[in-house]
Amino acid sequence: MPGPAFFVVMLAKIAVVFGLMLLSVAYLTWLERKVISDFQVRLGPMRVGPHGLLQPIADGIKLMFKEDIIPQAADRTIYVLAPTLALIPAFISFAVIPFGDRVRLFGQSIDMVISDVNIGLLYLFGVASLGVYGIVLGGWASNNKYALLGGLRSAAQMISYELSMGLSVVGVLMLSQSLSLVRIVGAQSKAWFILLQPIGFLIFLICAIAETNRAPFDLPEAETELVAGFHVEYSSMKFAMYFMAEYANMITVAALATTLFLGGWRGPFLPPVVWFLAKLYLVIFLFIWLRATLPRFRYDQLMQFGWKVLLPLALANIVITAAFVALR
Amino acid sequence: MEWLFFIPLAVLALATAVLVILLRNPIYCALALVGTFFALSGLYLLLQAEFVAVVQVIIYAGAIMVLFLFVIMLLDVGHEPPPWLRQDRPKLVLGLGLVALLVLELAVAIGSWIAPGIRGPYTSDYINAVGNTQLIGRLLFTEFLIPFEITSIILLIAIVGAMVLARR
Numbered sequence: 001m002p003g004p005a006f007f008v009v010m011l012a013k014i015a016v017v018f019g020l021m022l023l024s025v026a027y028l029t030w031l032e033r034k035v036i037s038d039f040q041v042r043l044g045p046m047r048v049g050p051h052g053l054l055q056p057i058a059d060g061i062k063l064m065f066k067e068d069i070i071p072q073a074a075d076r077t078i079y080v081l082a083p084t085l086a087l088i089p090a091f092i093s094f095a096v097i098p099f100g101d102r103v104r105l106f107g108q109s110i111d112m113v114i115s116d117v118n119i120g121l122l123y124l125f126g127v128a129s130l131g132v133y134g135i136v137l138g139g140w141a142s143n144n145k146y147a148l149l150g151g152l153r154s155a156a157q158m159i160s161y162e163l164s165m166g167l168s169v170v171g172v173l174m175l176s177q178s179l180s181l182v183r184i185v186g187a188q189s190k191a192w193f194i195l196l197q198p199i200g201f202l203i204f205l206i207c208a209i210a211e212t213n214r215a216p217f218d219l220p221e222a223e224t225e226l227v228a229g230f231h232v233e234y235s236s237m238k239f240a241m242y243f244m245a246e247y248a249n250m251i252t253v254a255a256l257a258t259t260l261f262l263g264g265w266r267g268p269f270l271p272p273v274v275w276f277l278a279k280l281y282l283v284i285f286l287f288i289w290l291r292a293t294l295p296r297f298r299y300d301q302l303m304q305f306g307w308k309v310l311l312p313l314a315l316a317n318i319v320i321t322a323a324f325v326a327l328r
Numbered sequence: 329m330e331w332l333f334f335i336p337l338a339v340l341a342l343a344t345a346v347l348v349i350l351l352r353n354p355i356y357c358a359l360a361l362v363g364t365f366f367a368l369s370g371l372y373l374l375l376q377a378e379f380v381a382v383v384q385v386i387i388y389a390g391a392i393m394v395l396f397l398f399v400i401m402l403l404d405v406g407h408e409p410p411p412w413l414r415q416d417r418p419k420l421v422l423g424l425g426l427v428a429l430l431v432l433e434l435a436v437a438i439g440s441w442i443a444p445g446i447r448g449p450y451t452s453d454y455i456n457a458v459g460n461t462q463l464i465g466r467l468l469f470t471e472f473l474i475p476f477e478i479t480s481i482i483l484l485i486a487i488v489g490a491m492v493l494a495r496r
Binding site for chain 2: 117
């Protein structure tokens with residue numbers, strides 16, 4: 001592809017993905033409230049627009065016009081910087097996820113992925129491991145004991161579960177022989193990896209929920225113990241940025257689960273992008289379902305579970321998979 | 329083209345490294361060090377060592393520095409003046425001596441046969457053909473198997489040692 005066309009296509013892809021991501025983040029809040037209210041046999045947001053469909057827009061406007069409070073004793077530089085540090089990794093991690101097959105458009109063949117790098121999966125883990133900075137720094141800079149404890153809990157939790165998460169995908173890597181997400185999807189043309197790696201998928205899913213700080217692993221923001229956790233002092237758009245980061249992370253891990261274990265964009269009859277989105281939203285629905293169903297873990301249970309159950313299980317999964325790959 | 333990326337990254341690496349020593353707040357120092365790791369990671373990318381670049385971010389920026397921050401926050405390390413501002417004559421002399429030694433070593437290394445001219449058996453074309461993750465994996469489990477295993481045993485000893493000390 002010639003230089004200028006390459007840049008135009010690249011910018012277009014980034015714009016579309018970024019726009020869709022923002023829109024999804026806004027409407028995930030609506031979806032979550034609606035689904036949870038269904039579980040709890042109530043209506044949820046109904047007033048703004050039909051079935052509350054304009055609620056996210058109203059919320060966005062409201063958050064923008066709220067007073068932006070910075071506590072007097074806060075470390076101003078880091079306090080302002082921290083929400084951005086949470087938001088950026090959440091958005092840039094989507095760059096390596098393939099959301100469709102190669103298409104031909106205006107005589108050019110275009111890959112349905114922003115960038116197919118040969119270390120795609122490692123890039124994702126690298127970026128994901130940076131998300132913890134926004135949370136831990138925000139908690140510290142607020143100069144508030146609840147916020148600090150929330151931030152530290154989150155740091156401990158994310159580091160512990162990142163390890164098992166990384167190990168849970170090693171089986172997938174061994175089967176696909178590549179770190180490129182495009183090739184991993186390609187390797188699932190015969191069978192989805194969820195069939196070959198059921199334990200890996202389970203571990204990955206549990207760790208993904210813990211990584212995104214969602215129920216039943218939402219200890220960093222346990223209201224009964226820590227008020228609101230690391231973002232207790234944040235208001236207005238800074239609070240909204242933390243919120244957006246959480247939902248964007250949710251989309252990214254769901255997309256990663258889809259790509260690694262559910263065959264990515266592969267599927268019969270319907271166009272690949274539709275399949276990708278359908279699987280993505282199925283995983284997200286599962287996340288919301290779990291939040292509506294399960295009570296929160298206690299902190300020591302969380303750590304015990306991560307280190308004494310998930311980690312050994314992930315290692316055993318690697319050993320068994322390695323044996324199969326070697327004997328094949 | 330390469331200079332376009334190399335010079336900003338090199339400047340960033342040096343500037344953040346200097347900030348690590350100059351800043352007074354230990355949290356800012358730690359963050360400056362994260363900046364250094366990023367700049368180094370960028371330099372590895374320029375050398376087409378994608379695996380090393382990303383592992384640098386995952387391990388140093390994503391795990392080790394987070395634990396540093398953790399400890400600094402939990403211990404609530406105060407805003408002490410940095411060591412170079414304290415009037416501590418013997419340490420200052422020792423420090424300057426070590427700096428002089430390092431500069432000397434660098435001068436010898438850069439000026440002599442160590443840095444320029446010598447090329448290893450792995451050209452960048454070969455690495456790109458095999459894939460650098462695959463190549464590192466293969467070398468770790470063949471040529472460098474024993475050093476690799478020794479390293480992991482050392483790490484294991486450190487973990488067991490930490491557990492023993494913590495239980496006391």
